Amino acid sequence: MQIIEHPILGEKSNEEVTFYFNNQPLKAKKGQTVAAALMANGIRKLGVSRKLFKARGVFCGNGRCMNCFVTIDGLDHVLSCTTLVEEGMKVFSNESDPGVRGEK
Incomplete structure (x- = not known):
């Protein structure tokens, strides 16, 4: 779900970036x-x-519940709901304790 046009905020940027989730480009x-x-x-x-x-997964969407932790660019337990995606960012799911992941 994405807001493309909003009566108050105006038109959103359609500029795309590529990032990786578990080594899959998105x-x-x-x-x-x-x-x-x-x-x-x-x-x-x-x-x-x-x-x-x-x-x-995402529960509250505003950084309070700590349910959406992921590993971003080698940093464990980052809140995905409050972190902006960046070009080339490498995101990994948290399937285990910090420091133990499927990164290659």
């Missing part, structure tokens, strides 16, 4: 959060919980 709109860009690409599962190994 497109995003410049100015989107990582969470919004992943959702726009059909990705809902951002990792698993450390204790119960249940799927985690």
Whole structure:
């Protein structure tokens, strides 16, 4: 879901950037959060919980619930809902404890 035109905010930029999620190239709109860009690409599962190994994703969307952690450019446990996507950004799902991921 993306807002293309808004009566108050005006027209949004359609400039695209390429980023990577688990080494898969994806497109995003410049100015989107990582969470919004992943959702726009059909990705809902951002990792698993450390204790119960249940799927985690976007819950509150404003950085309060800590449910949307991902690893961005080697930095573990970054909130995807408050971080803007950037060209060439490498995002990995959190499938385990910090420092243990499928990065190659």
